[in-house]
Amino acid sequence: xxxxxxxxxxxxxxxxxxxxxxxxxxxxxxxxxxxxxxxxxxxxxxxxxxxxxxxxxxxxxxxxxxxxxxxxxxxxxxxxxxxxxxxxxxxxxxxxxxxxxxxxxxxxxxxxxxxxxxxxxxxxxxxxxxxxxxxxxxxxxxxxxxxxxxxxxxxxxxxxxxxxxxxxxxxxxxxxxxxxxxxxxxxxxxxxxxxxxxxxxxxxxxxxxxxxxxxxxxxxxxxxxxxxxxxxxxxxxxxxxxxxxxxxxxxxxxxxxxxxxxxxxxxxxxxxxxxxxxxx
Amino acid sequence: xxxxxxxxxxxxxxxxxxxxxxxxxxxxxxxxxxxxxxxxxxxxxxxxxxxxxxxxxxxxxxxxxxxxxxxxxxxxxxxxxxxxxxxxxxxxxxxxxxxxxxxxxxxxxxxxxxxxxxxxxxxxxxxxxxxxxxxxxxxxxxxxxxxxxxxxxxxxxxxxxxxxxxxxxxxxxxxxxxxxxxxxxxxxxxxxxxxxxxxxxxxxxxxxxxxxxxxxxxxxxxxxxxxxxxxxxxxxxxxxxxxxxxxxxxxxxxxxxxxxxxxxxxxxxxxxxxxxxxxxxxxxxxxxxxxxxxxxxxxxxxxxxxxxxxxxxxxxxxxxxxxxxxxxxxxxxxxxxxxxxxxxxxxxxxxxxxxxxxxxxxxxxxxxxxxxxxxxxxxxxxxxxxxxxxxxxxxxxxxxxxxxxxxxx
Numbered sequence: 301x302x303x304x305x306x307x308x309x310x311x312x313x314x315x316x317x318x319x320x321x322x323x324x325x326x327x328x329x330x331x332x333x334x335x336x337x338x339x340x341x342x343x344x345x346x347x348x349x350x351x352x353x354x355x356x357x358x359x360x361x362x363x364x365x366x367x368x369x370x371x372x373x374x375x376x377x378x379x380x381x382x383x384x385x386x387x388x389x390x391x392x393x394x395x396x397x398x399x400x401x402x403x404x405x406x407x408x409x410x411x412x413x414x415x416x417x418x419x420x421x422x423x424x425x426x427x428x429x430x431x432x433x434x435x436x437x438x439x440x441x442x443x444x445x446x447x448x449x450x451x452x453x454x455x456x457x458x459x460x461x462x463x464x465x466x467x468x469x470x471x472x473x474x475x476x477x478x479x480x481x482x483x484x485x486x487x488x489x490x491x492x493x494x495x496x497x498x499x500x501x502x503x504x505x506x507x508x509x510x511x512x513x514x515x516x517x518x519x520x521x522x523x524x525x526x527x528x529x530x531x532x533x534x535x536x537x538x539x540x541x542x543x544x545x546x547x548x549x550x551x552x553x554x555x556x557x558x559x560x561x562x563x564x565x566x567x568x569x570x571x572x573x574x575x576x577x578x579x580x
Numbered sequence: 581x582x583x584x585x586x587x588x589x590x591x592x593x594x595x596x597x598x599x600x601x602x603x604x605x606x607x608x609x610x611x612x613x614x615x616x617x618x619x620x621x622x623x624x625x626x627x628x629x630x631x632x633x634x635x636x637x638x639x640x641x642x643x644x645x646x647x648x649x650x651x652x653x654x655x656x657x658x659x660x661x662x663x664x665x666x667x668x669x670x671x672x673x674x675x676x677x678x679x680x681x682x683x684x685x686x687x688x689x690x691x692x693x694x695x696x697x698x699x700x701x702x703x704x705x706x707x708x709x710x711x712x713x714x715x716x717x718x719x720x721x722x723x724x725x726x727x728x729x730x731x732x733x734x735x736x737x738x739x740x741x742x743x744x745x746x747x748x749x750x751x752x753x754x755x756x757x758x759x760x761x762x763x764x765x766x767x768x769x770x771x772x773x774x775x776x777x778x779x780x781x782x783x784x785x786x787x788x789x790x791x792x793x794x795x796x797x798x799x800x801x802x803x804x805x806x807x808x809x810x811x812x813x814x815x816x817x818x819x820x821x822x823x824x825x826x827x828x829x830x831x832x833x834x835x836x837x838x839x840x841x842x843x844x845x846x847x848x849x850x851x852x853x854x855x856x857x858x859x860x861x862x863x864x865x866x867x868x869x870x871x872x873x874x875x876x877x878x879x880x881x882x883x884x885x886x887x888x889x890x891x892x893x894x895x896x897x898x899x900x901x902x903x904x905x906x907x908x909x910x911x912x913x914x915x916x917x918x919x920x921x922x923x924x925x926x927x928x929x930x931x932x933x934x935x936x937x938x939x940x941x942x943x944x945x946x947x948x949x950x951x952x953x954x955x956x957x958x959x960x961x962x963x964x965x966x967x968x969x970x971x972x973x974x975x976x977x978x979x980x981x982x983x984x985x986x987x988x989x
Binding site for chain 2: 358361363364383384387388390391392396398402403404406407415416418419420421423424463467
């Protein structure tokens, strides 16, 4: 993986605050977050429940607005962007992956994947064509016309990832993507995210599971609405986590090797994504 | 610029399909409303058409003068006005003479519709009319005498021509020539029985099958003094001269009425307004039903759309997260409610025509089929979908994406 020496910051946060409730019930979910995220980083955000991880992710994804502080996305202050244009950014630049998958139950798999393209103004045939191609890359080709309820958890999340990728976003936000999955499916999903990272996408992932941080290039822990630790290049430095999980990580490395589809599809998708990129 | 209309249409189709029963029930409300509107409009324009056909059949050189100022077609449709009201007619016998003297006027016949009982062996039903007129009416209105003769100035004035139904009602037979009947206590000899026309709706507003026609002069003697002229039928000597005749009549009557425009000179389709009392009663009742069912149908749309929005809160959250803006969400739900309205409207239009043709088997005319009625039905249903879908769509578009995503699915 070639690293561009000076990655421009995609996201810059300064003193970001988010308040919920008023008066007695006032509570700061985010209490002054300063953070700079560069292009191409794979960030894992960890922390106990209620520390503001999801709130932070929602604000980063333009689903929520901060109460106070600065949020610059690609150098542009978000609070000055109209709601309409924020929707445009969500549609063109950001891909969401949720813990509860959030597929629309009454739409088939392929229609779910094609959904983000609707808001880019693509016509139905073109949408389905693109969605079908990306589903094939995820080896879900034969599941295209299944309903979400007919899929296993791991498959559902892979569909959700396919949906997040279909509009070729530069930033992927994942809110506990493996939270509802068993460890085997979790690792399959993490491999997918890891591949995306290698292709140059910025990934910000919230997780409870320290094991998964081994995939990330940078681990941030949060506590009470503030950033507690920020560790880059975690490969060997994550001693406390690595100790506890090293065995299972090794086990899952094996899992990775025995994945039935091997490397072939990565190549094809790499071609797909890079060609999409060149167009831009 | 993104063009999402097709996407929204596909989406609406999909979502309506997934709740088939509910969608159909909601459409039913609109269907009933639009069906009633279609029945009213098709039958009333059918009735109007029959009158204009009559006018055409008479050669197109007929004009009709009615008391009251001219009205436009829209108020006729929405403002149901009873004919033969209690107010005195503004048309007088003097006007009759004025019109007769106008150039190119061939024939003039007044219609004086009077109240009073017709008695012979039996008393005639109360819907029988007594019409005082002049002999010219026979040619202007194309009345055919089956037996006997029509009124004539040269014979005894105390004679009467009756419709076949009236003959049967009072004498028990339509062979009534030479028999006598009493109108207003005065005795009349029947000199003619009309051919059955089976045409209760016509531009004279008189069902001649069930009427007694007497001379104008005799009518005046029946103790009503100044005759109340409901209508004056005028025939010009040729079609080409009709418009000139209308202008001249307007001028002349304006002078004789001291500049008061309290009359209207109608020709062609203007005459062809449905005038039957019964018809107005039916139309009034149906209009009330139609407006109530449209309102209820509309509330039904709003109700079901609110349910839809509540049910799909999570979907709204997902869509917003995937890049939909508020307008997209609003449009999605708007188009869905318009689709319900339009679907109901199309069904209503078809059902309405089926019903109208069913009803017309009991009537003497067929419902009219024209694009105006289709247009009105479509317009009503789209407007209903829009108006009653507005609030639910607004609510949907205002949903907070995070709250929505948190919603239990």
